[in-house]
Each structure stands twice: as structure tokens, then as C-alpha cells.
Amino acid sequence: MEMEFDCESLRRLLGKYKFRDLTVEELKNVNRFFPHFRYSMDTYVFKDSSQKDLLNFTGTIPVMYHGNTYNIPIRLWILDSHPFAPPICFLKPTANMGVSVGKHVDAQGRIYLPYLQNWSHPKSVIVGLIKEMIAKFQEELPLYSLPSSDEARQVDLLAYIAKITEGVSDINSKHWANHEHKTVNKVTVVGGGELGIACTLAISAKGIADRLVLLDLSEETKGGVMDLDIFNLPNVEISKGGDLHSQLFG
Numbered sequence: 001m002e003m004e005f006d007c008e009s010l011r012r013l014l015g016k017y018k019f020r021d022l023t024v025e026e027l028k029n030v031n032r033f034f035p036h037f038r039y040s041m042d043t044y045v046f047k048d049s050s051q052k053d054l055l056n057f058t059g060t061i062p063v064m065y066h067g068n069t070y071n072i073p074i075r076l077w078i079l080d081s082h083p084f085a086p087p088i089c090f091l092k093p094t095a096n097m098g099v100s101v102g103k104h105v106d107a108q109g110r111i112y113l114p115y116l117q118n119w120s121h122p123k124s125v126i127v128g129l130i131k132e133m134i135a136k137f138q139e140e141l142p143l144y145s146l147p148s149s150d151e152a153r154q155v156d157l158l159a160y161i162a163k164i165t166e167g168v169s170d171i172n173s174k175h176w177a178n179h180e181h182k183t184v185n186k187v188t189v190v191g192g193g194e195l196g197i198a199c200t201l202a203i204s205a206k207g208i209a210d211r212l213v214l215l216d217l218s219e220e221t222k223g224g225v226m227d228l229d230i231f232n233l234p235n236v237e238i239s240k241g242g243d244l245h246s247q248l249f250g
Contacts (some may be wrong), residue, residue, distance in 0.1 A: 005031040014040050017080045022121075023055075026083060030126050034059060044077050044088070054078060058092055061130060063137045072137055073097075074111070076126070086119035087126060093158070097143040105142045107201040111181070157198055189226060 007024055013022045030037065037059035044054045045047065055078045060071035073092040079085045091109035093099055098110045106112070115132040203212055 010039065010055075014224055017051075017055075017082065017229065019081075023078065023082050026126055027078075030057075034061070034128050034130065036060075049194065052080065052092055054080065060136075061134050061228075063141065065138055065141045070141065070143075072141075074130075074133070078126075083121040083125070086124065087129065089113075089129075090117065093143055095158075096129075096146050098146050099203075100140070100142055100144055101204075102140050104136050104140065107204060109142075111142075113200045161222070162245075216222060 005028065007028065010023055010027060011020060017023055025109055027039070029179070037057040039055060039057045039107040041053050041055055043051050044056070045051050056075055057078075058073065058075045060073050063070045063072050063229050073094065075090045075092045077090075079087065091099060091105060091111060093109060098106060099107065101107050111133065113132055113136060115129045118124070121128075138221035200212060
């Protein structure tokens with residue numbers, strides 16, 4: 001069922017937006033190209049824990065990859081200073097999809113693109129942004145399918161990551177690594193289960209460690225650590241057991 005694009009109710013939703021008319025006009029254009037996007041107002045939690053009710057829309061974009069078309073689910077948040085600030089863009093993976101961390105996507109599924117970095121009104125528009133997203137995802141697919149046995153674990157993992165990322169403020173990495181003295185900032189995560197992996201992913205995504213060691217003490221969590229191999233994260237070492245003290249303090 002296609003949702004009728006209703007300018008009037010959208011205008012009412014955008015009551016607190018500074019440039020409401022410009023935003024409505026632009027979303028009308030988005031709707032011409034992508035009529036199936038669903039719009040709603042929801043609370044967005046920023047990295048500094050402040051919150052704001054923002055218009056966002058969800059839907060899928062068609063991405064051709066090696067001859068197949070994939071419908072990649074996305075969620076775009078429109079800031080109240082739109083169109084002078086770019087949207088905040090995320091993948092919206094379902095339980096059976098894993099996020100492929102890469103050039104344009106972090107472990108939380110947030111999307112980074114040149115189009116966003118160079119955003120400037122009036123030449124930057126949401127339709128152009130989505131077209132660049134499609135083009136970049138055709139080079140590097142941002143999601144992969146999880147075997148069904150992993151789905152339950154993935155749901156837990158996404159929940160853990162959401163908790164962790166909401167709790168970590170956007171710490172400037174300068175405070176962490178003192179570059180003049182070249183101190184290597186090493187973080188050791190103990191435990192290769194889901195929580196250990198979620199922590200490792202969150203720390204890696206924040207870029208706050210030069211070296212990240214995941215210390216896996218148990219024999220049972222092979223599956224978990226195998227998942228991490230899939231992500232192939234930079235600066236992450238996986239260490240099996242051994243002398244705990246030298247691992248933590250070496």
C-alpha cells in the first residue's frame with residue numbers, strides 16, 4: 001500500500017523547523033523519485049546525549065551489485081536546520097542482515113559520504129544524496145545476509161551496540177592519544193562473547209584506540225570471535241587465553 005504524500009500534515013509535523021517551506025518542497029521532490037518512503041517524527045539522541053524530535057523517513061533504495069538488485073533499507077533524519085545542514089543517514093538492517101563496516105559505513109550503520117561532507121544549500125539536495133548513496137553502495141555492498149542461526153545473536157548484538165553507542169559521548173580522539181609523545185593507546189576487551197564483540201565494535205567505530213585486543217579466555221565463544229573475523233577490523237587483535245596479566249598489562 002503506497003502512502004499518499006500529504007503536504008499539509010507534513011507542514012504541521014515540521015512546525016518547529018526553521019525553513020519549513022524549503023524542507024516540504026524538497027521532500028515533495030524526494031517523494032517523486034522514492035514514493036514508498038515512510039515519514040514520521042521520532043526522538044533522535046545525539047552523541048552528547050541531547051535529544052530532539054526530528055522528521056525521519058525509512059524505506060529501501062535499489063542497489064545493483066554484481067548483476068543482482070538489492071533493496072538496501074535506510075533511515076534518514078532531517079535536522080531542523082535543513083536544508084542548510086545535511087541529513088543524518090543510517091542503514092536500517094533487519095535481524096538477518098549484518099553491517100559491512102567499510103569506507104562509507106561504521107559499525108553502527110551510520111553512513112558517511114562525500115556528498116554529506118560537501119553539503120551546501122542550494123546545490124545539495126536529498127535526491128542527489130540518495131543517488132550518490134546508491135552509486136557508492138554499488139561499489140561496496142553495505143550489508144550481508146546472516147545465516148538464520150545467527151539472527152537471534154544479531155538482535156542482541158544490535159541492542160548492545162545501540163546501548164553502548166548512545167552511552168559514549170563523542171570523545172575527541174586528541175584526549176586519548178597524546179601524539180607528541182606517541183603514546184600508543186591500547187584497549188583490551190576481555191571476553192569474546194556477544195558483549196565483548198559489541199564493545200570491540202563500538203570502540204573500533206569510535207576510533208579511540210590505537211591497538212584493540214580482544215582477549216578470548218573461553219573455549220565456547222568460538223562463534224562470537226568468528227563473527228569478528230568477518231568484520232575484519234583495523235587495529236584489532238584477537239588473543240586466545242594465555243597469561244591474563246601479561247595480556248592486560250603487556
